[in-house]
Amino acid sequence: MRALVYDDYCDLQGMRLADIPDPAPGPDEVLVEVHAAGINPIDWKVRAGHMRARFELEFPDVAGRDLSGVVVAVGSNVTDLKEGDTVFGTCPPNRWGSHAELIAVEASVVGIKPPEISHIEAASISLVGLTALTALEKTATIQNGMRVLVHAGAGGVGAFAIQYCKSRGATVFATASAGNADFVRRLGADEAIDYRNVDFTEVASDIDVVYDTMGGETHLRSYNVLKPGGLMVCLNAEPIPDEKPRDDIRVETPLVQYDRAGVERIAQLIQTRAVQPSVGTVFFFSDAMDAYRLSETNHARGKIVLRIK
Template structure:
């Protein structure tokens, strides 16, 4: 099969190569991939920035989420059949959606929303599951709560705003003037132009923050959350609490503790809980997301589509940080 591979860690251009079709385990389906999504985690994996959490062997087929059609099912697969149109997020140790085929455990997939094309469906799994696990599982957002989601025009932001509004929360976000109309159309209640305004000088007494940027944005978020509130980040660093829960071992957990010393200090000073989220694949949660999409409470937001052969251009555009919504590779 054709696949886009990374031959070594670092900013090395993706290479189109012939790779073996994946072996299908007894709980797997073999999916013919029609479209795949580009996500920031793809270039983080390529650059070796997640090696502390997950190690990969080179050459590596990149890509984390997809949509496609089942071509074969393992002997113990019960919920799916050949011909089903599906979408999903591959397990961290079995990524590889920048390819014509992927073998994936049936627990990580769901039937594709009937009202979405393959391109639209491919935009959903990673950002959808990330947002759901942040807002529903960890933050447990309830109606009327004030939620801050920075970078509202980004891939995760565009989904998270819609999900938070579906949960009847009040949502504030940041974007540039170019992204104002988009985030407004998604339901954002308060929009801050990050180029001319400082969100920590405007927002106060927020219940929770879903951080997608990390760094200074994450640190400033502690100023706007009320005592007893929470911050979840997918862009900050893992802390010792995460290390223990993830089973990272004593050495790595201690390194996480040292690296997040400043964040831990901010937690204590502000009485705000910080959680690092490393999203988990879940077909069951995708089914919930499918219901939200089919009832039109959430719509996909796509910035650009690229043909499979231009995967490197798609990665470069993703790294530019200019995308409003998702970037998609059309594979079939």
């Protein structure tokens, strides 16, 4: 099979498309023919060695976490999935490899793909959905009437977060570039804040929940917009400063859980039209380097997806 591999921690030039042996599913795994795979910033941050304290790789490594495809074989212990099932999901942190024509993945982390969406769309939504739901449903519990600030609203996680919060009846403020203002408004943002030219602390106020995907100075300034007793949830934000300017604000950095229940929750939200996939740019597998190059600018709108089949 063809796969996107690298032999050590490296920059983009260290990656290559190569023919490697087909994987075989373990007892608790399914073998999936990958039709599409999403690219997330964590993919290249891990490859570059930026997150070695959390993710120690064994080489050669196959990149990628998000996938959508068709089950072609099942492990001896798998009884709830079968050959021919169309599935989507996210590889757990200890196992990568979706940027390949085949992947052996734990059956417990994939679920049935909603028929309403394509493989491209399904491959765009699982990791961002699991991340946003950990922050906004399991930690913050967004409710009708809340005021929420979502940083980086035009990215994959931000786009899911805006839609989810709006579906729960919240008033949503989102930071984005001027060029992405209409995009985040279409997602449901009530106020799009041009972070390059406007100080978000002068626009947003009395905020119940800040979803911080940025960290650093943005994290510290976000204290200014939260109301007393407010909550700042930090996921994918780095670095998180040790400084805490206010004692009346709760700051949470929860861990994302990777399981079928989370994937099925995403499917439910899609089917009720509470959220929809936000696909930005689609690349053929042969152009994977260009896809990663775009991701590494940190300015992609929506999700970047590889068309594998």
